[in-house]
């Protein structure tokens with residue numbers, strides 16, 4: 001079937017595929033650097049990852065240097081239609097110097113910015129509050145030791161300055177996302193004290209007078225992690241409250257809730273009380289396992305909510321998965337394209353027909369239409385989008401992914 005006949009079929013339902021394609025072109029996805037090297041980073045390691053972050057697998061080809069990571073990223077972006085962003089963690093500095101976390105400066109990341117300019121990419125940033133000796137207690141900004149808290153506050157303040165400069169250099173908003181692994185393996189007796197310390201540390205870190213033209217603070221909650229099963233200091237309630245009170249972006253990671261909770265459902269509710277949301281689109285399997293995202297119901301529903309609730313312009317879409325058992329570049333490419341496919345499917349929904357049906361309590365119409373829609377030739381619209389953006393799809397894509405993996409598997 002050709003694109004033209006697919007377009008005509010959608011038109012029968014009152015759906016304009018051209019409008020959907022044009023909108024999709026404008027939606028950037030922030031691809032996370034850490035899928036490329038299994039969350040290792042480029043500094044001298046002094047501590048273990050905390051809070052249950054764990055990449056498993058030993059597929060050949062892990063990027064070991066900033067140059068290797070950039071080469072892999074360039075390939076991945078060339079397989080992903082559209083203009084996108086890179087989400088960089090502070091432990092991915094590119095320098096011969098060995099600054100500790102409380103000593104990092106913009107110059108240690110300048111090569112990333114130069115490269116992003118060349119590639120036409122935006123950058124997002126994250127302080128790294130794990131994989132460091134001063135995080136080995138699984139406590140950082142909420143540590144009872146003032147010295148440790150000060151160390152991490154300094155780190156966070158520096159990342160904000162770096163993020164603001166990155167945003168200014170690239171002329172876009174750089175989201176600086178705070179996730180700390182802080183928590184307790186067993187039941188604490190004074191949760192309140194830990195939460196008060198976390199609040200005070202973030203207050204100290206965040207300078208509300210800083211120019212917001214190029215930088216936003218985001219805060220990321222979590223239900224629990226391995227090693228912090230009894231209490232995560234930065235829980236959902238904590239950060240939902242924090243972001244409302246302090247006007248920060250609220251980060252919702254799909255792996256950070258109870259498995260029966262639906263993150264898509266949270267978007268409309270949270271967005272009534274916070275201006276902007278950052279998504280970490282991920283796939284938890286029994287726990288926060290960070291599997292590569294699929295075109296699963298969870299992801300499709302997230303995209304539908306972004307479109308139907310008109311949230312695309314105040315949501316930053318970031319990805320957060322890491323799988324070291326498969327080609328790392330294929331993971332990036334397929335995962336990111338899956339997010340785009342979900343958005344395209346959402347943009348191809350006949351909302352003008354579904355909304356009135358729902359308002360009239362005609363749930364049969366809603367049910368029948370949403371099910372029949374699944375049979376429309378979505379694949380032709382996606383292929384057309386890829387072709388217009390000079391990206392391969394189907395077997396051509398698979399061949400290119402395999403060739404690239406073959407070229408790096410000797411690393």
Ligand SMILES: C[C@H](O)[C@H](O)[C@@H](O)C(=O)CO
Nearest residue numbers: 034053126179253280320
């Ligand atoms: C590496 C990221 O900061 C990390 O995955 C964080 O976003 C998270 O989700 C921790 O579980």
Ligand SMILES: [Mn+2]
Nearest residue numbers: 220253280320
């Ligand atoms: Mn996350």
